[in-house]
Amino acid sequence: xxxxxxxxxxxxxxxxxxxxxxxxxxxxxxxxxxxxxxxxxxxxxxxxxxxxxxxxxxxxxxxxxxxxxxxxxxxxxxxxxxxxxxxxxxxxxxxxxxxxxxxxxxxxxxxxxxxxxxxxxxxxxxxxxxxxxxxxxxxxxxxxxxxxxxxxxxxxxxxxxxxxxxxxxxxxxxxxxxxxxxxxxxxxxxxxxxxxxxxxxxxxxxxxxxxxxxxxxxxxxxxxxxxxxxxxxxxxxxxxxxxxxxxxxxxxxxxxxxxxxxxxxxxxxxxxxxxxxxxxxxxxxxxxxxxxxxxxxxxxxxxxxxxxxxxxxxxxxxxxxxxxxxxxxxxxxxxxxxxxxxxxxxxxxxxxxxxxxxxxxxxxxxxxxxxxxxxxxxxxxxxxxxxxxxxxxxxxxxxxxxxxxxxxxxxxxxxxxxxxxxxxxxxxxxxxxxxxxxxxxxxxxxxxxxxxxxxxxxxxxxxxxxxxxxxxxxxxxxxxxxxxxxxxxxxxxxxxxxxxxxxxxxxxxxxxxxxxxxxxxxxxxxxxxxxxxxxxxxxxxxxxxxxxxxxxxxxxxxxxxx
Amino acid sequence: xxxxxxxxxxxxxxxxxxxxxxxxxxxxxxxxxxxxxxxxxxxxxxxxxxxxxxxxxxxxxxxxxxxxxxxxxxxxxxxxxxxxxxxxxxxxxxxxxxxxxxxxxxxxxxxxxxxxxxxxxxxxxxxxxxxxxxxxxxxxxxxxxxxxxxxxxxxxxxxxxxxxxxxxxxxxxxxxxxxxxxxxxxxxxxxxxxxxxxxxxxxxxxxxxxxxxxxxxxxxxxxxxxxxxxxxxxxxxxxxxxxxxxxxxxxxxxxxxxxxxxxxxxxxxxxxxxxxxxxxxxxxxxxxxxxxxxxxxxxxxxxxxxxxxxxxxxxxxxxxxxxxxxxxxxxxxxxx
Numbered sequence: 012x013x014x015x016x017x018x019x020x021x022x023x024x025x026x027x028x029x030x031x032x033x034x035x036x037x038x039x040x041x042x043x044x045x046x047x048x049x050x051x052x053x054x055x056x057x058x059x060x061x062x063x064x065x066x067x068x069x070x071x072x073x074x075x076x077x078x079x080x081x082x083x084x085x086x087x088x089x090x091x092x093x094x095x096x097x098x099x100x101x102x103x104x105x106x107x108x109x110x111x112x113x114x115x116x117x118x119x120x121x122x123x124x125x126x127x128x129x130x131x132x133x134x135x136x137x138x139x140x141x142x143x144x145x146x147x148x149x150x151x152x153x154x155x156x157x158x159x160x161x162x163x164x165x166x167x168x169x170x171x172x173x174x175x176x177x178x179x180x181x182x183x184x185x186x187x188x189x190x191x192x193x194x195x196x197x198x199x200x201x202x203x204x205x206x207x208x209x210x211x212x213x214x215x216x217x218x219x220x221x222x223x224x225x226x227x228x229x230x231x232x233x234x235x236x237x238x239x240x241x242x243x244x245x246x247x248x249x250x251x252x253x254x255x256x257x258x259x260x261x262x263x264x265x266x267x268x269x270x271x272x273x274x275x276x277x278x279x280x281x282x283x284x285x286x287x288x289x290x291x292x293x294x295x296x297x298x299x300x301x302x303x304x305x306x307x308x309x310x311x312x313x314x315x316x317x318x319x320x321x322x323x324x325x326x327x328x329x330x331x332x333x334x335x336x337x338x339x340x341x342x343x344x345x346x347x348x349x350x351x352x353x354x355x356x357x358x359x360x361x362x363x364x365x366x367x368x369x370x371x372x373x374x375x376x377x378x379x380x381x382x383x384x385x386x387x388x389x390x391x392x393x394x395x396x397x398x399x400x401x402x403x404x405x406x407x408x409x410x411x412x413x414x415x416x417x418x419x420x421x422x423x424x425x426x427x428x429x430x431x432x433x434x435x436x437x438x439x440x441x442x443x444x445x446x447x448x449x450x451x452x453x454x455x456x457x458x459x460x461x462x463x464x465x466x467x468x469x470x471x472x473x474x475x476x477x478x479x480x481x482x483x484x485x486x487x488x489x490x491x492x493x494x495x496x497x498x499x500x501x502x503x504x505x506x507x508x509x510x511x512x513x514x515x516x517x518x519x520x521x522x523x524x525x526x527x528x529x530x531x532x533x534x535x536x537x538x539x540x541x542x543x544x545x546x547x548x549x550x551x552x553x554x555x556x557x558x559x560x561x562x563x564x565x566x567x568x569x570x571x572x573x
Numbered sequence: 574x575x576x577x578x579x580x581x582x583x584x585x586x587x588x589x590x591x592x593x594x595x596x597x598x599x600x601x602x603x604x605x606x607x608x609x610x611x612x613x614x615x616x617x618x619x620x621x622x623x624x625x626x627x628x629x630x631x632x633x634x635x636x637x638x639x640x641x642x643x644x645x646x647x648x649x650x651x652x653x654x655x656x657x658x659x660x661x662x663x664x665x666x667x668x669x670x671x672x673x674x675x676x677x678x679x680x681x682x683x684x685x686x687x688x689x690x691x692x693x694x695x696x697x698x699x700x701x702x703x704x705x706x707x708x709x710x711x712x713x714x715x716x717x718x719x720x721x722x723x724x725x726x727x728x729x730x731x732x733x734x735x736x737x738x739x740x741x742x743x744x745x746x747x748x749x750x751x752x753x754x755x756x757x758x759x760x761x762x763x764x765x766x767x768x769x770x771x772x773x774x775x776x777x778x779x780x781x782x783x784x785x786x787x788x789x790x791x792x793x794x795x796x797x798x799x800x801x802x803x804x805x806x807x808x809x810x811x812x813x814x815x816x817x818x819x820x821x822x823x824x825x826x827x828x829x830x831x832x833x834x835x836x837x838x839x840x841x842x843x844x845x846x847x848x849x850x851x852x853x854x855x856x857x858x859x860x861x862x863x864x865x866x867x868x869x870x871x872x873x874x875x876x877x878x879x880x881x882x883x884x885x886x887x888x889x890x891x892x893x894x895x896x897x898x899x900x901x902x903x904x905x906x907x908x909x
Contacts, residue, residue: 082906149789249774250737250909260746260777263647350784351807365623432654439641439651439660521651521660522614522641533642536777537618538784538800 027483031391032403038388039410042450046425047281047417053274053428073275083257087279090254093169094238097176101233102226104177104328105184110214111321113192114311118322124569126329130182131572132554133336134511134547136242137531139175140540141335142166143247144342167249175247176237178332183236184229190570191225192218196304210311218308224295231291235284239418239514242532254280255420262424262518270428277421288416336551343548347541360545367546369523370530374553377441377526378509381448385509386502388449389456390494394486396457397464398472411457414450419514422447427518439521447515452505459501463494500565503557504572510554527553608834610637611841614652616645616666616748617824618780618800621858628853629844636837644778645748652678652829662838664827665704667748672700672827674891679827682839686846694823694864697887702842703823705854706862708880709753711813712783712801717792718811724793726817727757731768739773740782740794745898747779748825749797754901755890756820759883763900770901771908786810798874802860805873814875820885821877823864 055070077083112123145152146166156163164170195218203213241255248256258280262273313321346357361367396408414422426447431438437446471493475485513528520529527550534543561567615622619642626638641648645667652664656678664671664679672679673696681699694703711724724730730739742750757766774791776782782794787804794801804810826845828838844850851865859871870876890897 080906082909085909143788143790147788147790245777252909256777260743263644263650263746348806350780350787350803366619433657436655436658438654522643523639525642533619536644536780538778538780538787539619 028395028399032395032399032407035388035392035395035407036403036410039407042426042446043410043413043417046422046429049429050274050277050281050421050425053270054278056271073272077275077279086252086254086257089169089251090238090283093172093176093244093251093253094234096169096173097180097237098230098234100173100177101181101184102230105181105229106188106222106226108181108325108328109185109188109192110218111325113189114308115313115318115321116310117318117325123325123329126333127182127185127569128555128558128572129336129551130179130332131569132507132511132551132558133179133339134513134528134531134550136246136513136528137339137535137543137547138179138335139243139246140535140543141338141342142171142175144338144540145334146171167247167251169251171247172244172251172253175243176233176240178335179243180233180236181328181332183232184226186570186572187225187229187232188222191222193307194304195221195308197306197308200308220298223298227291227295227298231287234287235416235418238283238287239280239420241420241514246535255418258420258424259517262427270424273424274428277424280418281416281421284418284421285416339544339547340551342540342544345541347539350538350540352541360541364542364545366530366542367549370525370527370546371549371553373441373524374510374527374550377444377448377524378506378553381445381452381509382502382505384445384449385452385456385505386498389453389501390460390491390498392453392457393460393462394464394490397461398469407457408461411454414454419447419451419512419516420518422451423515423518426515431519439519439524441524443519444516444524444526447519448509448512451512451515452509455508456498456501456505459497460494463497464490467493496565500561500567500571503561503565506557507554510557511550606836607633607636607840608837609635610639611663611834611837612639612641612661612832613841614641614643614648614661614664614666614829616643616648621861622665624853624857625845625850628850629841632844633837633840636840644746646746649675656830659829659832661829662832662834663841664825664829667825667827668752668890669694669696669701669703669823669825670887670891671748671825672696673698673888674894676700678830680830680835682828682842684839684843684846686843689848689851689866690846690864691866693821696823700827701823702826702846703864704826704845705824706821706864707749707798707824708814708819708821709749709756710796710798710801710819711815712786712794712796712804713811713813714786714789714792715809715811716789723811724813725815727760727769727815728765728817730772730793730795731765733772735772735793737772737774738792739769740776740785740791741769741773742776742779742781742795744901746777749779749822750795751894751898752820752822752885752890753795755886755897756818756883758897759820759886760818763904766901767904767908770904775905783810798862799858799860802873805859814880816881818881818883821880821882822885 054073077087111117112120117123143166144150146163147153148165148167150166153163166174199217199221200213203217204210208216239255241253241259244251244253244256245259254276258273258276261276262270342352343360344356344358346353346355346359392407392411395404396411417425426443427438429435430443430446437443472485472489475489476482480488511528513532516526516529517532520526525533527546530546531543531550534540534546558572561571565571613622613626622640622642626640630636630638641651641661643651648664649667649671652659652661655661672681679700682702683699684702687695687702690703694706696703711727711730713723741753744751744754754766757769773795776785779797780800783796783800783804785791786794786796787807787810789809798812801810801812805812826842828835828842832838846865848865848867851863851868854861854863855868855871859873862870862874
């Protein structure tokens with residue numbers, strides 16, 4: 012007997028899973044569909060909040076202005092230039108580093124893993140500021156190289172943005188390519204070598220095509236994250252203005268205006284990220300081989316000079332990516348006087364951080380509540396998507412994909428427009444923040460549970476139902492125990508990502524509900540890098556806790572971060 | 574089966590109920606007329622805000638103070654958004670005209686403590702509790718600007734050699750930077766504003782100009798007095814009070830209309846205008862100008878009589894804010 016057959020006997024009851032299905036749909040309708048619809052509406056509305064088109068006003072006025080005034084459309088061009096270049100460089104760096112680490116016996120791989128994790132947990136926003144301290148016109152490294160007679164190029168403008176974006180985001184490519192390489196079989200390489208290919212030829216003609224889907228997924232993640240990052244360009248842009256920064260400044264700064272311009276810009280941003288997702292999926296589907304490795308690729312023996320060169324490349328790149336995080340941690344232990352950092356060791360930053368406890372408490376509470384909600388909802392939804400296939404659950408499956416493409420900034424603006432003012436007045440409340448964390452992270456939970464259930468197959472559950480245990484109890488007694496380890500390890504990752512969520516929070520928070528990432532932002536904006544780095548370091552620690560548990564208790568490695 | 578469904582539903586209800594309850598607030602008053610809480614929206618740097626909140630708590634230990642910080646524009650947007658159900662009691666920051674220009678959001682307040690404040694700083698419309706005053710200054714990095722090239726006037730900053738080297742905050746985001754723009758408008762009209770804008774790097778925070786100049790990232794910034802003075806101890810920065818005119822601007826402190834704790838809001842405004850707190854200001858925050866008539870200025874600062882103080886068009890600046898910012902945006906579109 013199939014799982015679905017059971018309910019036919021009692022069609023007139025509202026089965027537990029039906030309730031889950033309807034509640035899930037309602038949640039998506041409230042937290043995702045409604046806000047996006049409101050966002051679209053807001054971009055068409057007049058100052059007075061009506062659609063009425065008159066002589067002076069047309070509904071698409073802001074859109075027309077965007078595409079006809081260079082001041083505006085230039086930001087779109089700039090965003091594309093910066094993000095596409097960053098994506099390109101992230102692939103150029105990420106693929107070789109992943110390949111070298113996977114294939115060549117490089118000493119101290121643990122260190123590289125630690126470094127990749129550190130880049131992952133480094134608070135957003137503050138990284139760019141750390142680069143200013145290092146490579147700014149008066150930066151530490153700039154001064155060091157100037158003494159050697161070397162003039163470094165400026166960190167300001169598009170070059171700096173591309174550099175910071177690339178180093179922040181290449182771990183995506185690295186992680187995806189590493190996992191892609193695991194499914195390539197050694198026999199393919201052996202065959203190619205036996206037929207006379209050189210080692211580079213093997214890589215180019217055999218291995219590379221097999222990992223193209225992984226590369227394209229990594230590239231998509233780099234593109235989408237950098238396209239919607241407004242902090243980095245805000246700090247080091249200096250006249251190189253991008254779309255994301257414009258969304259932020261138009262939304263938070265208009266006093267007495269309406270959020271129309273911000274909504275229009277957010278809609279444009281949404282179109283780009285959704286477009287990127289669709290293109291990537293089409294591309295990945297075309298180039299996917301559905302392979303499975305019996306004997307994964309092994310370590311390759313290479314001559315000592317080659318090993319040394321590989322190690323230098325890998326360590327050089329990883330060290331560069333880690334630099335800002337190290338700068339933040341070191342700065343947090345320096346004495347500061349107002350905005351000035353003094354080169355003297357001190358713990359005063361931690362002792363006198365009056366604003367830290369509230370932000371810390373908020374972060375911990377929000378992370379905990381949102382993670383629990385995500386895990387519960389994600390597990391139930393993942394289950395219905397995988398096991399209760401019907402038209403409604405197919406809709407849930409699709410909806411659960413969409414938040415991937417909705418950037419935090421866009422979601423923040425949409426939620427704020429929908430629930431911030433009358434009649435809900437949720438602006439700045441814990442509730443609206445938890446809503447945003449929940450919807451941002453839910454897709455990952457749904458995906459991981461449904462993926463796992465597909466892999467496991469329904470046989471044990473069917474056996475249980477056939478022996479007379481109702482589906483609800485079967486879920487609790489049979490399914491849940493099987494997926495619990497994966498759900499728990501997934502929840503740790505959820506904790507880590509929510510802890511550092513920034514782009515939507517910065518739109519929605521108020522002083523009472525400020526979180527650690529927001530506190531970093533406030534301090535950086537006020538020029539207090541000392542305080543910012545203290546809060547930043549605490550945030551790094553808070554993010555590291557679940558990841559360390561994930562690695563130590565669940566025996567995962569950095570692949571789990573995806 | 575159905576029991577599980579029921580339990581889950583009850584659980585969900587309790588969870589949402591708790592969340593909502595956490596969001597609502599109580600406005601209990603004690604016999605002295607004081608409420609239990611006070612919610613302050615502040616856009617000043619956190620060290621000064623924290624300093625005074627701490628002192629206030631020392632005096633009125635029973636009042637629970639909640640602080641909401643952010644940029645002036647950001648906080649005012651929030652006040653605007655919450656006007657149907659105000660969440661805050663007092664807005665500390667922004668220009669002195671803010672209250673008078675939004676009488677639907679703020680309350681006039683004739684504090685008894687205004688007695689001690691110099692009449693020059695009183696708000697003609699009666700909204701502001703003028704806790705401090707400031708001017709906009711030119712701040713420069715001594716290592717990057719040779720002595721003979723130090724600008725003396727606003728007009729000097731239009732020289733093409735400074736193209737892309739002067740940091741100024743976005744007037745739409747920062748009230749102090751908006752005041753600077755209005756000052757230029759008074760001195761030289763929109764031509765001067767545009768000529769100055771052409772050379773500027775526009776930052777999104779009013780701390781960026783003095784921070785970047787102090788660090789040596791850029792040679793010149795347009796900053797509020799106190800921010801510029803923060804970097805004086807480093808020995809790297811110089812401060813210029815432009816000879817072609819500076820505006821003397823009282824800082825803003827306003828009671829919010831229909832706020833949950835109106836009595837405590839008055840208490841806080843009275844507190845900040847006291848001579849004792851004004852003296853603490855001069856002593857602890859170099860670069861800030863107290864407004865109390867019996868409190869002396871920090872000796873490092875230039876006395877008012879040595880400045881070329883221009884009449885700041887308070888009413889026009891607030892009445893025409895939208896129009897001026899639209900003009901500014903047009904200038905940005907032209908010059909970028």
